[in-house]
Amino acid sequence: MTRMAVRDILIHPDPRLKTPATPVAEVTDELRALADDMLETMYAAPGIGLAAPQIGVMKRILVMDCVKDEEAPARPMVLINPSVVWSSDEMSIYEEGCLSIPDQYAEVERPSEVEVVWTGLEGEERRERFDGLWATCVQHEIDHLDGKLFIDYLKPLKRQMITRKMVKLKREKARA
Ligand code: K1U
Ligand code: ZN
Secondary structure: OOOOOOOOOOOOOOHHHHOOOEOOOOOOHHHHHHHHHHHHHHHHOOOOEEEHHHHOOOEOEEEEOOOOOOOOOOOOEEEEEEEEEEEOOOEEEEEEOOOOOOOOOEEEEEEOOEEEEEEOOOOOEEEEEEOHHHHHHHHHHHHHHOOOOHHHHOOHHHHHHHHHHHHHHHHHHHHO
């Protein structure tokens, strides 16, 4: 058995973060090992979600755990080939962050509730309605699978400002 590993998270701008990911054809042990690494990476960051393209794997798989209460049990979720099959008309605004755009936050408006269908780790079909932070997070992560970032919802000037900061950050990290 191989150990779980914390993978490196890509920082924007990176072409892989703008590229739609490919559907998963079959749930294999290799895919389950990838899911373990993604959860390990998400909890280590720390974050509440992570999509495979963020670690450079162009497959439609995401993980999330939006349990905020430290006393409550964790709820790690793995969604393979997720798709939103219903969205509420009611919208919510949440100040989003992104592990690929460190230390930058902005308000994004999205449907308050969504129903999502996906494949589980045993290849079974799963379906669930998400609300609150779970709904925001699952939409943010599915966007990653479609090559979309939360800054794509912002006005061009704000988006350019954040992108410039990230270019600078990457340059400094490369020099260190
Ligand atoms: O996809 C990602 O980059 C992960 C991202 C998910 C997300 C956050 C906020 C709104 C929508 C989606 C993060 O996890 S950013 C970090 C974060 O939100 C957090 C970190 C520690 C504790 C609590 C939250
Ligand atoms: Zn993100």
